[in-house]
Amino acid sequence: MEIEADALTDVIKRLRRAEGQIRGIIAMLESGRDCADVVTQLAAVSKALDRAGFKIIATGLRQCVIAEQDGKDPTVDMAQMEKLFLSLA
Numbered sequence: 001m002e003i004e005a006d007a008l009t010d011v012i013k014r015l016r017r018a019e020g021q022i023r024g025i026i027a028m029l030e031s032g033r034d035c036a037d038v039v040t041q042l043a044a045v046s047k048a049l050d051r052a053g054f055k056i057i058a059t060g061l062r063q064c065v066i067a068e069q070d071g072k073d074p075t076v077d078m079a080q081m082e083k084l085f086l087s088l089a
Contacts, residue, residue, distance in 0.1 A: 007059040011052045018048040053088045
């Protein structure tokens, strides 16, 4: 499965943001910040990573549906997509 250009751009943007959040969390820990603040940021970065994963899966599913509508064989294995989705759920 190839990720569409616009989806790829969105996923990369989300991952770069998560990368920055992780750097911030490390700095928070090193400076002795309150654990509640750290956990709040960890939850935010976890959600960002999940959204990036779901965006990739949604792109694959969309490609499958479009291929079927065009009468072509899907290039995406639906069983694999389901397994990937469940790994994030």
